[in-house]
Amino acid sequence: xxxxxxxxxxxxxxxxxxxxxxxxxxxxxxxxxxxxxxxxxxxxxxxxxxxxxxxxxxxxxxxxxxxxxxxxxxxxxxxxxxxxxxxxxxxxxxxxxxxxxxxxxxxxxxxxxxxxxxxxxxxxxxxxxxxxxxxxxxxxxxxxxxxxxxxxxxxxxxxxxxxxxxxxxxxxxxxxxxxxxxxxxxxxxxxxxxxxxxxxx
Amino acid sequence: xxxxxxxxxxxxxxxxxxxxxxxxxxxxxxxxxxxxxxxxxxxxxxxxxxxxxxxxxxxxxxxxxxxxxxxxxxxxxxxxxxxxxxxxxxxxxxxxxxxxxxxxxxxxxxxxxxxxxxxxxxxxxxxxxxxxxxxxxxxxxxxxxxxxxxxxxxxxxxxxxxxxxxxxxxxxxxxxxxxxxxxxxxxxxxxxxxxxxxxxxxxxxxxxxxxxxxxxxxxxxxxxxxxxxxxxxxxxxxxxxxxxxxxxxxxxxxxxxxxxxxxxxxxxxxxxxxxxxxxxxxxxxxxxxxxxxxxxxxxxxxxxxxxxxxxxxxxxxxxxxxxxxxxxxxxxxxxxxxxxxxxxxxxxxxxxxxxxxxxxxxxxxxxxxxxxxxxxxxxxxxxxxxxxxxxxxxxxxxxxxxxxxxxxxxxxxxxxxxxxxxxxxxxxxxxxxxxxxxxxxxxxxxxxxxxxxxxxxxxxxxxxxxxxxxxxxxxxxxxxxxxxxxxxxxxxxxxxxxxxxxxxxxxxxxxxxxxxxxxxxxxxxxxxxxxxxxxxxxxxxxxxxxxxxxxxxxxxxxxxxxxxxxxxxxxxxxxxxxxxxxxxxxxxxxxxxxxxxxxxxxxxxxxxxxxxxxxxxxxxx
Numbered sequence: 043x044x045x046x047x048x049x050x051x052x053x054x055x056x057x058x059x060x061x062x063x064x065x066x067x068x069x070x071x072x073x074x075x076x077x078x079x080x081x082x083x084x085x086x087x088x089x090x091x092x093x094x095x096x097x098x099x100x101x102x103x104x105x106x107x108x109x110x111x112x113x114x115x116x117x118x119x120x121x122x123x124x125x126x127x128x129x130x131x132x133x134x135x136x137x138x139x140x141x142x143x144x145x146x147x148x149x150x151x152x153x154x155x156x157x158x159x160x161x162x163x164x165x166x167x168x169x170x171x172x173x174x175x176x177x178x179x180x181x182x183x184x185x186x187x188x189x190x191x192x193x194x195x196x197x198x199x200x201x202x203x204x205x206x207x208x209x210x211x212x213x214x215x216x217x218x219x220x221x222x223x224x225x226x227x228x229x230x231x232x233x234x235x236x237x238x239x240x241x242x243x
Numbered sequence: 244x245x246x247x248x249x250x251x252x253x254x255x256x257x258x259x260x261x262x263x264x265x266x267x268x269x270x271x272x273x274x275x276x277x278x279x280x281x282x283x284x285x286x287x288x289x290x291x292x293x294x295x296x297x298x299x300x301x302x303x304x305x306x307x308x309x310x311x312x313x314x315x316x317x318x319x320x321x322x323x324x325x326x327x328x329x330x331x332x333x334x335x336x337x338x339x340x341x342x343x344x345x346x347x348x349x350x351x352x353x354x355x356x357x358x359x360x361x362x363x364x365x366x367x368x369x370x371x372x373x374x375x376x377x378x379x380x381x382x383x384x385x386x387x388x389x390x391x392x393x394x395x396x397x398x399x400x401x402x403x404x405x406x407x408x409x410x411x412x413x414x415x416x417x418x419x420x421x422x423x424x425x426x427x428x429x430x431x432x433x434x435x436x437x438x439x440x441x442x443x444x445x446x447x448x449x450x451x452x453x454x455x456x457x458x459x460x461x462x463x464x465x466x467x468x469x470x471x472x473x474x475x476x477x478x479x480x481x482x483x484x485x486x487x488x489x490x491x492x493x494x495x496x497x498x499x500x501x502x503x504x505x506x507x508x509x510x511x512x513x514x515x516x517x518x519x520x521x522x523x524x525x526x527x528x529x530x531x532x533x534x535x536x537x538x539x540x541x542x543x544x545x546x547x548x549x550x551x552x553x554x555x556x557x558x559x560x561x562x563x564x565x566x567x568x569x570x571x572x573x574x575x576x577x578x579x580x581x582x583x584x585x586x587x588x589x590x591x592x593x594x595x596x597x598x599x600x601x602x603x604x605x606x607x608x609x610x611x612x613x614x615x616x617x618x619x620x621x622x623x624x625x626x627x628x629x630x631x632x633x634x635x636x637x638x639x640x641x642x643x644x645x646x647x648x649x650x651x652x653x654x655x656x657x658x659x660x661x662x663x664x665x666x667x668x669x670x671x672x673x674x675x676x677x678x679x680x681x682x683x684x685x686x687x688x689x690x691x692x693x694x695x696x697x698x699x700x701x702x703x704x705x706x707x708x709x710x711x712x713x714x715x716x717x718x719x720x721x722x723x724x725x726x727x728x729x730x731x732x733x734x735x736x737x738x739x740x741x742x743x744x745x746x747x748x749x750x751x752x753x754x755x756x757x758x759x760x761x762x763x764x765x766x767x768x769x770x771x772x773x774x775x776x777x778x779x780x781x782x783x784x785x786x787x788x789x790x791x792x793x794x795x796x797x798x799x800x801x802x803x804x805x806x807x808x809x810x811x812x813x814x815x816x817x818x819x820x821x822x823x824x825x826x827x828x829x830x831x832x833x834x835x836x837x838x839x840x841x842x843x844x845x846x847x848x849x850x851x852x853x854x855x856x857x858x859x860x861x862x863x864x
Binding site: 059060062064067071072074075076078081082083089090093094095096171172174175177181182186196204209 | 432433469478
């Protein structure tokens with residue numbers, strides 16, 4: 043396997059003179075850029091923290107146990123992503139498909155929890171985008187994170203559908219690895235958001 | 244060379260029909276063609292932005308003028324600024340990134356050729372979307388910096404700001420995709436032997452620029468998203484009545500906006516660093532220091548943004564900190580100027596058109612830099628802010644700097660790109676008229692600003708002492724216009740009957756001059772082995788310390804050329820760009836269009852990704 047990978051690398055037009063796959067490096071560049079994106083959104087949230095002049099505050103609405111469950115789901119999905127990658131590397135396509143599907147489903151569960159959370163905030167606490175600065179900055183920040191997760195779920199499901207049609211095997215290791223990089227990044231951003239927005243009073 | 248002829252870009256893609264030729268441009272993934280697309284689109288938008296400037300100068304030529312009203316004037320300066328920054332200077336730089344980076348690093352294309360095409364088509368979609376505002380009679384009128392809360396739905400109820408903010412977001416996507424592409428290209432596609440410190444300085448400055456693009460654009464994207472949510476979905480980010488702070492916009496905007504200044508100037512600095520050694524016939528003086536200075540500028544570029552905001556009252560600590568960092572950033576810039584002068588010192592200088600523009604760049608950019616350091620002092624800045632002094636300052640760096648540098652690059656690389664040499668005599672006339680017109684236009688604006696003429700006013704009373712210098716400024720603007728007519732004439736004449744360029748018309752120093760003009764579609768028949776920053780010069784003349792010129796390699800065989808695989812054309816980039824434009828413009832039309840456009844975008848992204856999922860097995864398998 044390793045020999046095959048080595049000969050493959052020599053002729054692979056996607057491998058550059060650093061020995062790193064172009065697409066992987068491109069994903070790292072994108073993630074660097076996305077750090078600034080979430081950094082600006084989190085900065086906005088912090089700049090407006092405690093500046094709302096009406097409406098419920100963060101700890102009037104947060105359901106920490108529920109969100110902790112969501113966070114745990116996302117963290118666990120990083121593990122299944124790694125397992126999917128390991129399985130694919132050893133050409134165990136069926137196992138890889140299963141782990142990818144599990145990752146996608148946990149991501150989907152996270153998003154559905156968020157939909158439930160947002161709905162509860164709106165219906166039971168009267169907190170919407172236009173209620174207060176807290177509502178605006180909270181929904182936009184966590185909403186964009188949720189959109190990132192949704193994008194990741196679609197990506198993972200497409201990989202699953204490829205695998206089920208026999209179009210994904212060990213040769214496509216890098217493609218799954220890149221999806222994994224993105225998925226782990228979205229996970230790490232959630233750790234930051236969960237800590238800064240939910241846990242710190 | 245005869246074996247090459249069949250593989251020249253013109254010959255290879257030769258198609259029997261007109262529509263075939265059009266299709267070959269619409270589906271191209273060749274970095275050289277995309278470079279030409281960027282350059283020609285950017286020049287058209289440069290002319291549009293220039294015409295907007297001329298109308299403004301006509302309006303201001305005499306007091307109490309009634310050529311245009313206040314509203315039209317607002318629209319003119321907004322579109323002039325937005326066009327020149329995002330649709331002229333940035334894509335002109337992108338044109339040189341596209342065409343020259345692969346050639347200078349010895350690569351056959353960029354890392355992601357289809358993504359490169361996608362960047363261009365998204366750029367064009369954004370530019371056309373912005374200009375569609377003229378058709379719908381809702382021209383953006385909030386300034387190129389669109390300060391909150393003038394841009395709120397309350398104060399700008401029409402679609403004017405919508406066109407601006409959505410247009411900028413589309414353009415941002417294009418710039419960031421191109422940024423990822425060039426970062427990977429520069430890191431990963433260098434020819435064997437080309438270490439980072441052997442990269443030509445233009446590649447280095449472009450490299451720093453890409454870092455700035457991918458790190459600065461997310462900030463304005465967030466600023467624009469918050470604005471979009473305020474306008475469309477009722478959030479309160481920039482609404483003071485709800486406790487929102489309009490300064491949030493200024494911070495997000497300038498956190499992007501100041502690195503943007505370096506995004507606009509660094510490529511021009513790179514071009515000048517290529518032109519000077521070529522025409523002084525000696526290596527760039529202290530090239531590593533020029534490179535380090537470029538990195539320093541990029542680094543400090545993120546720490547000076549609030550000097551655009553001294554007048555908002557940030558307090559003495561913030562004012563002092565940003566004042567010091569702004570003065571600091573002048574140091575690496577000054578270092579570069581001394582390096583350029585040092586390059587000329589003792590050189591056997593050939594005064595040809597590209598060198599004229601490079602020298603013009605140094606002189607004018609230094610003046611712009613000096614007035615910039617003046618603003619670094621908050622008390623001085625408070626006097627100058629929002630006056631014509633600031634207008635004069637940034638035109639000295641953006642026109643006197645970027646435009647002089649970029650047109651130097653155009654004259655320098657024209658023979659490489661088109662195979663024809665632009666006329667030297669007309670080029671010099673262009674330079675002198677542009678130099679004269681530029682200084683006539685903008686130098687008096689320093690004085691106008693200091694005696695109190697504010698920016699963005701559409702007219703003024705006759706008894707303020709501003710009449711004479713405003714008239715001079717207008718005369719200067721038309722002189723610049725004439726200089727560009729001469730450039731256009733030069734281009735047409737050269738295309739028809741210009742002197743055919745050899746592969747190396749300037750006795751150049753870097754790899755792009757080692758291949759035919761224009762280059763074959765695969766650029767390098769053999770991937771070069773690089774030994775030095777001025778690799779071609781060493782090949783030709785040795786290292787000047789007794790090292791002999793390298794022996795010439797044998798002729799390239801047809802079999803070698805036949806073994807080269809270039810990426811196939813693709814129509815998915817342009818279709819994906821159209822789908823995205825449908826989705827985003829849906830925000831102004833109907834929710835159904837957003838949904839349909841969104842699904843279409845998703846589908847096109849899938850097809851784009853799958854197009855090369857299992858390419859036919861190549862060699863070595």
